[in-house]
Amino acid sequence: MMAVVAVLLFSLAGLGCGGAVLDLLGLGRNRNMAVAERLGWSAALGLGGLGWLLFILAAISRLRPLPVLLLVVILATAGYPGWRRSLATLPKPANLSWLMMALLATAALVAVLAMAEAVAPPTDGDSLAYHFALARQMADTGALVFVPRAIDGAVPLLLQITYAGVRVLGGEMAMTLWCTVTAWASALLLYGLARRWLSSAWSLALALVWLSIPAVVYGANSGQVEVRIALFVLAGTVALGRAMTGGGMGWVIAAGLAAGFFMASKYTGLLFAFALGASLLLMPGKMPLMARLRFAVVFSVAALVAGVQWYGWNWFNTGDPVFPMLARWLPMRDPALWPPGFESWSVGWTEGETAVPRTLAWLMAYPLAATFAPPPQFEAGRVGWGPLVIMLIPFALAGLWHRRARVVGHPLAIALPMLVLFAAIWFFAGPSQRVRHYVPFLPVVLLAGGIAAHRGAVHFGATRPLTAGFAVVLVLQLAGEAVYAKRYVTRLAGGQSREEFLRRSISAADAAAWVNAHLGSEERVVHEIRQINYLLDVPYYLFHSYQQALIDPRPGMLDTAGVAAAMARLGITHALEVAPNSTHSNSVMGSTVQAMGVMGCARVIHEQVTPDITSRTLDHSGGSTLTARVWALDTGCPALTPRVGR
Amino acid sequence: MSVANVLAWLWVIGVVAGWLIQFRPLIEGILAP
Numbered sequence: 001m002m003a004v005v006a007v008l009l010f011s012l013a014g015l016g017c018g019g020a021v022l023d024l025l026g027l028g029r030n031r032n033m034a035v036a037e038r039l040g041w042s043a044a045l046g047l048g049g050l051g052w053l054l055f056i057l058a059a060i061s062r063l064r065p066l067p068v069l070l071l072v073v074i075l076a077t078a079g080y081p082g083w084r085r086s087l088a089t090l091p092k093p094a095n096l097s098w099l100m101m102a103l104l105a106t107a108a109l110v111a112v113l114a115m116a117e118a119v120a121p122p123t124d125g126d127s128l129a130y131h132f133a134l135a136r137q138m139a140d141t142g143a144l145v146f147v148p149r150a151i152d153g154a155v156p157l158l159l160q161i162t163y164a165g166v167r168v169l170g171g172e173m174a175m176t177l178w179c180t181v182t183a184w185a186s187a188l189l190l191y192g193l194a195r196r197w198l199s200s201a202w203s204l205a206l207a208l209v210w211l212s213i214p215a216v217v218y219g220a221n222s223g224q225v226e227v228r229i230a231l232f233v234l235a236g237t238v239a240l241g242r243a244m245t246g247g248g249m250g251w252v253i254a255a256g257l258a259a260g261f262f263m264a265s266k267y268t269g270l271l272f273a274f275a276l277g278a279s280l281l282l283m284p285g286k287m288p289l290m291a292r293l294r295f296a297v298v299f300s301v302a303a304l305v306a307g308v309q310w311y312g313w314n315w316f317n318t319g320d321p322v323f324p325m326l327a328r329w330l331p332m333r334d335p336a337l338w339p340p341g342f343e344s345w346s347v348g349w350t351e352g353e354t355a356v357p358r359t360l361a362w363l364m365a366y367p368l369a370a371t372f373a374p375p376p377q378f379e380a381g382r383v384g385w386g387p388l389v390i391m392l393i394p395f396a397l398a399g400l401w402h403r404r405a406r407v408v409g410h411p412l413a414i415a416l417p418m419l420v421l422f423a424a425i426w427f428f429a430g431p432s433q434r435v436r437h438y439v440p441f442l443p444v445v446l447l448a449g450g451i452a453a454h455r456g457a458v459h460f461g462a463t464r465p466l467t468a469g470f471a472v473v474l475v476l477q478l479a480g481e482a483v484y485a486k487r488y489v490t491r492l493a494g495g496q497s498r499e500e501f502l503r504r505s506i507s508a509a510d511a512a513a514w515v516n517a518h519l520g521s522e523e524r525v526v527h528e529i530r531q532i533n534y535l536l537d538v539p540y541y542l543f544h545s546y547q548q549a550l551i552d553p554r555p556g557m558l559d560t561a562g563v564a565a566a567m568a569r570l571g572i573t574h575a576l577e578v579a580p581n582s583t584h585s586n587s588v589m590g591s592t593v594q595a596m597g598v599m600g601c602a603r604v605i606h607e608q609v610t611p612d613i614t615s616r617t618l619d620h621s622g623g624s625t626l627t628a629r630v631w632a633l634d635t636g637c638p639a640l641t642p643r644v645g646r
Numbered sequence: 647m648s649v650a651n652v653l654a655w656l657w658v659i660g661v662v663a664g665w666l667i668q669f670r671p672l673i674e675g676i677l678a679p
Binding site: 373 | 651666
């Protein structure tokens with residue numbers, strides 16, 4: 001119950017905060033803005049604003065129930081005048097067509113499935129490794145935490161701090177519910193914006209296709225940020241487009257804030273801000289250069305104000321605002337965080353993230369490959385972006401051709417250079433080819449592509465195939481969502497306990513439960529199974545092979561005594577080793593604890609068999625198992641002492 | 647039916663079929679008794 005109340009309060013606070021920002025910028029009084037659109041804009045600006053304010057609370061160690069409650073009540077109240085005005089203009093319900101009723105019924109079905117997923121304990125690997133694990137740490141300590149790990153520790157955490165805030169008020173379920181609600185907010189903004197150009201049925205269909213895209217289904221109820229970031233991409237792009245087509249400075253500021261919120265949520269936000277800002281300068285049109293430059297300055301300042309917090313936090317803790325990308329050139333607070341030469345080792349993590357050569361031909365072919373025949377590195381099969389994006393292309397091209405005289409002056413035209421710039425930079429310079437990194441951009445593609453496709457289909461008399469295509473895609477994607485939701489519905493129907501659900505979903509979850517039951521807050525366990533971070537109640541250290549350097553994982557860098565000394569400096573007292581069926585791990589950590597065992601400096605205090613979960617959705621482990629061992633370490637053991645610190 | 651209409655139908659059917667085919671093993675696995 002507290003979870004629902006907390007999420008309601010956070011939703012009202014986000015909408016209130018965003019509504020107040022809209023009014024402050026002079027945008028909310030626009031009579032042409034329908035309630036759905038206003039809600040969408042408020043959600044985008046409010047989600048970012050909420051995270052921005054929660055950062056301040058956490059920075060002064062006040063991420064506690066009372067201050068958080070006060071903040072959300074104040075924010076919810078701040079938006080009240082705007083809401084009263086807006087709700088007064090709410091149109092009376094009209095008679096709904098059968099199509100609208102069918103779409104609304106579909107939306108209700110999707111909502112039921114989403115709620116079944118939202119009230120379950122989190123099981124997604126990335127969420128357990130850091131999104132929710134870091135949020136849990138911040139909620140538990142009431143303060144900002146710094147984890148000196150590249151890629152998933154020392155990164156911008158604007159969205160994760162909202163997870164922490166809602167968790168402070170409503171616990172774990174509030175966190176997962178909040179993720180689902182904020183994912184749905186992106187559909188609301190998509191619907192609200194689409195209504196400017198399309199009928200309610202087409203707009204709702206677009207929003208439903210977005211919500212049922214496999215990558216969105218997979219990401220919505222998890223802590224992964226991409227689905228939520230879609231709000232910022234959509235808001236930033238459309239706001240700047242509106243500013244450039246006569247909207248004025250208020251929209252420029254809104255666009256800058258949205259770009260800044262993306263920057264504060266993920267490093268790729270820096271690329272988005274650049275791509276959007278550059279598009280402002282590059283877009284053809286009648287706008288004079290001086291006016292563009294003025295817009296660019298205001299856009300950049302707003303983006304910096306909204307987005308700079310986490311880069312400052314990184315710099316404060318490491319000396320590198322984009323840790324560890326500039327570590328080679330900037331003076332580090334502690335050189336052990338990222339020693340010279342470590343970057344050439346750490347790129348090893350990208351080996352599993354790229355599949356195709358970085359050539360212009362592959363950049364062009366990427367959407368086709370990602371849709372029809374994705375290599376595993378794309379992570380696009382069961383969690384891809386569905387077929388609609390490709391399906392829209394010829395219809396949209398027809399629409400663009402038909403309206404070619406008016407395309408440049410359209411508020412959505414800026415989306416094209418922004419998308420091309422972002423995709424090109426990320427494809428050629430980014431470390432990963434996973435489709436996930438493009439997911440935040442899909443609503444912009446669906447919005448602009450959907451409108452153009454509709455115009456094209458109408459002009460060339462091909463609305464039936466387009467409508468049928470939408471319907472088939474929706475049905476197929478919903479079937480996929482039903483498969484995904486099955487285990488969540490089963491959990492609810494069968495009354496499965498949290499522990500049982502986690503055990504069936506996460507490898508080594510029961511080993512983490514043993515650690516929680518037998519070790520205390522004075523002890524610290526080192527492990528290599530990233531997805532149990534969130535499950536551990538006791539202090540822990542993730543011995544990552546590429547993304548952390550405090551225990552140097554490079555082969556040949558440290559001997560057993562050296563690794564033991566590094567573990568001693570981190571206060572590590574125990575190790576959790578997980579290896580395939582009855583074997584030992586041959587990782588640096590596994591080899592070290594085994595060697596320490598031989599030297600009499602470590603002993604196994606617990607051993608158990610744990611299922612090796614290969615697919616959560618399909619609910620099977622393939623029958624294979626893992627062996628988990630908990631070692632008690634004596635890092636000050638005499639056999640190690642002569643060589644410690646050498 | 648115009649040429650544009652026929653081409654549009656073929657395109658829609660082709661895209662859906664092309665997308666679905668990658669899930670054949672998965673669908674067979676789900677439908678298997």
